[in-house]
Amino acid sequence: MSKLTTTKDVFKITLPTPFAVGDVNVYIVKGDSLTLIDAGAKTEEAWHSFNEQLAVLGYKPSDIEQILITHHHPDHVGLLDYFSKEIPIIGHPKNQPWISQDKQFFEDNEPFYKELFIQLGLDPAFVALIDMDEELEYSCRRSLTTMVQDGDFIDGMPGFKVLETPGHAQSHIVLYREEDGMLIAGDTLLAKISPNPLLEPPQFGEIARPRPLIQYNNSLKRLLTLDISKVVTGHGDDILNPHELIKERFVSQKERAYYVLQMIKENPMTAFEVCTKLFPKVYLKQPLFTVSETVGQLDFLEEIGEIKIEVVNGQHIYHAN
Numbered sequence: 001m002s003k004l005t006t007t008k009d010v011f012k013i014t015l016p017t018p019f020a021v022g023d024v025n026v027y028i029v030k031g032d033s034l035t036l037i038d039a040g041a042k043t044e045e046a047w048h049s050f051n052e053q054l055a056v057l058g059y060k061p062s063d064i065e066q067i068l069i070t071h072h073h074p075d076h077v078g079l080l081d082y083f084s085k086e087i088p089i090i091g092h093p094k095n096q097p098w099i100s101q102d103k104q105f106f107e108d109n110e111p112f113y114k115e116l117f118i119q120l121g122l123d124p125a126f127v128a129l130i131d132m133d134e135e136l137e138y139s140c141r142r143s144l145t146t147m148v149q150d151g152d153f154i155d156g157m158p159g160f161k162v163l164e165t166p167g168h169a170q171s172h173i174v175l176y177r178e179e180d181g182m183l184i185a186g187d188t189l190l191a192k193i194s195p196n197p198l199l200e201p202p203q204f205g206e207i208a209r210p211r212p213l214i215q216y217n218n219s220l221k222r223l224l225t226l227d228i229s230k231v232v233t234g235h236g237d238d239i240l241n242p243h244e245l246i247k248e249r250f251v252s253q254k255e256r257a258y259y260v261l262q263m264i265k266e267n268p269m270t271a272f273e274v275c276t277k278l279f280p281k282v283y284l285k286q287p288l289f290t291v292s293e294t295v296g297q298l299d300f301l302e303e304i305g306e307i308k309i310e311v312v313n314g315q316h317i318y319h320a321n
Contacts, residue, residue: 007073010182010232015040016076018138020286024075025234026050027184028057033065033156036183037175038234041138042078050079053197058219065092070186071169072098074139081140090146090154092164094171099135109201116199116209118314120271120291129287136261148173160184163225166313167193167216170203174223181229183242184250191237199292200276211260213296214303216252253300260297261306265320268310272294274318 011028027037041045046203069077069091077099097105117127160175161225164186175184187195197212231239275283275294283290298318301307310317
């Protein structure tokens with residue numbers, strides 16, 4: 001049974017997932033409408049746990065009037081399939097192809113991934129390990145009924161404002177209530193771990209691939225400008241010292257980037273070669289996460305002028321400046 005937050009109108013429910021990250025937090029918000037924030041992974045175990053904990057609050061699933069998703073990852077959207085087809089689902093437009101599992105979207109992006117994997121110098125045997133369909137089995141097949149973007153307010157949730165915080169996902173939003181400084185953060189800020197900025201294809205006519213770690217850093221910088229008293233998160237504990245934590249994260253991230261820079265100073269490398277050295281024990285088990293993390297550090301180093309790219313037979317070779 002989850003420990004409820006102390007906030008008078010926001011209640012935490014913690015659900016099991018089949019993923020390495022462990023349990024996920026979803027939230028019931030008692031406002032003008034009864035709102036569920038995020039939905040957990042699609043497993044019978046998670047659904048059973050959700051019903052049990054919801055009953056402790058005095059509700060059943062049919063009492064929920066709307067669902068808002070912070071981002072499209074399966075551990076946050078899977079249980080949408082268990083809810084009525086009539087329930088409103090609210091989120092950023094970039095959720096749509098992922099939560100509907102739009103076949104055309106994935107087919108259209110095959111050339112993007114093929115070119116990207118060549119650029120990164122990925123071994124074909126390693127590429128075969130990157131199975132996005134495996135995670136999508138715990139996702140859903142639903143559609144947004146309401147699309148929200150930066151600056152919007154949520155009907156039924158007085159005071160909560162949408163802030164776009166891309167990085168961990170291109171679709172990511174958080175909800176900020178200025179009157180008491182509360183932030184419903186999804187995976188943008190977590191107490192114990194730094195969220196992995198994941199590689200995704202461009203959407204909506206964008207040409208260049210998103211640079212997720214650069215985006216993520218900018219999202220955190222934006223949070224530093226807000227007066228935040230409490231952060232409730234997608235995984236783990238609430239955060240009461242968000243500004244201090246964000247500053248610590250910037251220090252840790254820069255240290256990791258300069259560790260990568262030292263490798264490249266010793267020997268120019270592809271992103272995949274860096275990945276195997278940065279994550280020697282994990283890269284085969286978590287290919288997408290480790291490659292995304294590696295590319296993020298390389299993007300950061302390129303952004304601050306520490307490295308440059310040489311293109312050889314389509315591969316990007318990273319050199320120190």
